Amino acid sequence: MSLIEYKGFGGVPLAADMLGDENDPAVLLVPEVGQGRTAWREVAEALVLSGRRVVNLDLRGDRELAPHIEDLRAVLAQMGSRPVVVAAGRGSWIATRALGLDGAHLAAGLVLVDMPVDEDAVESGVAARLALPTLVVRGGFSPAQDSAASEAFNAALPFGESADINECDLELASDRKEALLGQLLEFLERRQPREAMEFKAGSDPRTLRDAMGCFATGITIVTALDAAGTPVGLTANSFTSVSLDPPLLLVCIANTAGTAPVLRGAAHFGVNVLQIGQQPASNRFAARGEDRFANQPWAPGQTGVPLLGGSLVSFECQRESLHEAGDHFILVGRVVRAQFEPHRDPLLYFRGKYRRLHFA
Incomplete structure (x- = not known):
């Protein structure tokens, strides 16, 4: 593991742990606002063992979302390949806004873990503009409450799917984390396979750009x-x-x-x-x-x-x-x-x- 630094919005330094082989498919982990990258560390190490290169990011110390959104876009622009972005809590709000315009050019997929109710994302059209594969996981770190608003968000996603870890009836935090990791790996294997990528006429132009x-x-x-x-x-x-x-x-x-x-x-x-x-x-x-x-x-x-x-x-x-x-x-x-x-x-x-x- 090595410590690296990205430049966020306005040149603000953002620290991140880099784990795994640089030739493996990349995953960018975004924590809950107010939490550090230590919250993701166990998941990050498990993803590395599964053949992934992981960037475990620290957010700036700011409660406003706008600077975080620009930070995330800046970090993605500095990465050498499109990662799958995995975000937790209000970090999910940041990720949806950062990827809502041209997300397919910045990321290969999006995983939202325990995202709080986000009615604005549906009403403003943010969810409908997320034109990249998206997995919504509920109950990843703690039991989640059912919500009609959450269902509305899932329904608005063009390429969305969902997983409810609550249905596994897990009581131990360690078991819940294992279930979350299983959902992540299943999504990654389908959306970001480790074998050679392929571009065909009519495919996502960013894939061709990556090939070039x-x-x-x-x-x-x-x-x-x-x-x-x-x-x-x-x-x-x-x-x-x-x-x-x-x-x-x-x-x-x-x-x-x-x-x-x-x-x-x-x-x-x-x-x-x-x-x-x-x-x-x-x-x-x-x-x-x-x-x-x-x-x-x-x-x-x-x-x-x-x-x-x-x-x-x-x-x-x-x-x-x-x-x-x-x-x-x-x-x-x-x-x-x-x-x-x-x-x-x-x-x-x-x-x-x-x-x-x-x-x-």
Whole structure:
């Protein structure tokens, strides 16, 4: 077991225990508000023995739910793969709100243990928007009371199922925990099998994204000038060399990117391949609402495009062609100039995480 730290909403540090092999399917445990990660420790250790990698999270010391919701979304965005989220008590309220909009992109499934009555989740449509496999467990840690509101919540879930441990007539806490673990494992084996995952046409697009993430890449920042001469740029890892004669490269840009219109019309652009010291720049140019060039050293190239100082390589390109490709467009550039420092180590990206090169 190792102690790791995630960055929550506003940069608040959130501690978590990491247990198990990093190659095993992931489970994220979210405790009841006001409880620490120790509440889940026995369950976490049992899940590891069953072939799971477990992240056992501590919540911030705040009674308001809104910061917790943003914290959970931030943690999920930092994880290298989609986990099954298992939440207890009011932690279930946090999980339902955090995953109610685009949950299928952040998590592979959701388990709600002993969630208090949550009429607002039904009335506001939160339950109906939980478009990922969801298991509702009642009586996991203590006997639960029957509730019509709980039944209404279950009925509103698009992909919901329920388990009532009370029906097992368990009196001992240890027996109740064993029953809870059994329900968790049965759900995990169906919804997050340990064998190889598979994408087929028409499947969840996030599964394809996870598959693509198994290809390790470098990271670039693509730059250009807008019509007013203001520098713009964005982080991209879909980059490759195309040809040496003539000297061509390409980058793939999402149609929804804020800088996409500028890059579509740019006669010249730059591709800056990042080194390990430029991880903060990668984050800044990937975030929305950031002043991306603030405190970022850059200089105009011979065509005027902004080239980032300290990069592993900076390619200055003349636009060669543009091709539509689904939700992206492919920008092909003819290299007119390249500056590089071969002794720096590249910043890498693999399975949703930054990586460093380990030389043999």
